Amino acid sequence: MDADTPLARWESRSEPPLFAASLLYLGAYAVHVLDPGLPAVGHALLECLIGLTWALFAADYALRVRLRGERFGPRYVRRHLLETVVVLLPLLRPLRMVEIYQVVQRGRQRPKLSLYGRVIAYAGTTAVLLGFAGALAVYQQERGAPGATIRTFGDAVWWTCSTLTTVGYGDVTPVTAAGRALAVVLMLLGLALLGAVTGSFSSWLLQVFTREDEEPPAR
Template identity: 50%
Template sequence: MDDERRLHEWERRGSVPLSIASLVFLVTYAVRVLAPDLPPDWSDLLFTITVVTWGIFVVDYLVRVAVAPHRWSYVRRRWLDLVVVILPLLRPLRLLQLYGKIQNRHKQPRLSLEARVMAYAGLSALLLGFAASLQVYADEHDAPGGQIRTYGESVWWLCSTITTTGYGDLVPVTARGRVIAVGVMFLGVVLIGAVVGSFSAWLTQSFRRADERQGAGGPPEG
């Protein structure tokens, strides 16, 4: 019980710092990709900050595993945390924890379940999409035979891929770019399904409540 309490306390206290570290990582990485001609001193500083933020995630994960009452069970249950440590592109997902803490400051969430699902899905798409567009641009803009030469083209490719439109006018040619493209495709299918399903559930619930009020003799919703 003491170990569980310590683990819970560590996770509670580390939620905001890790979210800030995620934001710092995303900003420094974006600057390094979009402004490659920075003076060497600034470039080294940004690289150091990126490495330090990664180190923060590593230390946090190791501490949580060490404090957990059943370590291997904790690793299996929280496998996504390990993936976030290994794959930098997923690190911005930590910002969702900060959003969740803001939403849950009161005893009751400020948004309905359907609205929270849509909000989380939208934020996930925005954060992961931004990170993916940066990485694809970094890999593709100077690759032999590459088609994505500017960051604007990378954003266009991302939008057409994550929405499952798939125009095919711009495609990645590097191995890592194609791996990211596969991830973006799956992300798009999952997020669009979550948003459409939640929106449909919200509409159904709203119509059901309106029908119940009318059946009870109450005024219909305006």
């Protein structure tokens, strides 16, 4: 992307504060879910903060559509899927840390991390953020549901870890429709993360072994 375009200038200015807002959103949502004993006014303030940060994300999305000069529709959504997803599911907003890295590195000739290092770093951080957000969301949906096996946040974390890694022990499972929908999303993202890390690691090993084979024998 040309660094002189209006969109590039907006991204360079907006991505860091929006990333901070996404962490604020995640923190407020975590306190709202994990501390049911908080006074009603506290929960009201947290809900207000959650709504305000979401409004920032929605405004940013609308401005990006305008700056790109593209018509909003199914084609736009397909081309900018991650941007759309993080507006619909704000808990995933920290996954846009890739954009933060690109903004910081824009204008430099070479990134500090290799391609393989970047993929593994992104995938690892994404797994942690996604696991925490997924555990919060499924815990909120499942606690108190009739027949629920996910009764504590610890159960939700355990279930999320087994789901993201595609192990699926089955000792705790969601019983609500929303919880099962979240499970499908986590399964798909878990497969994508495992594929990215495994593929990058295999490519790195192949590159190392190829380089060693091409080196002349020592005399």
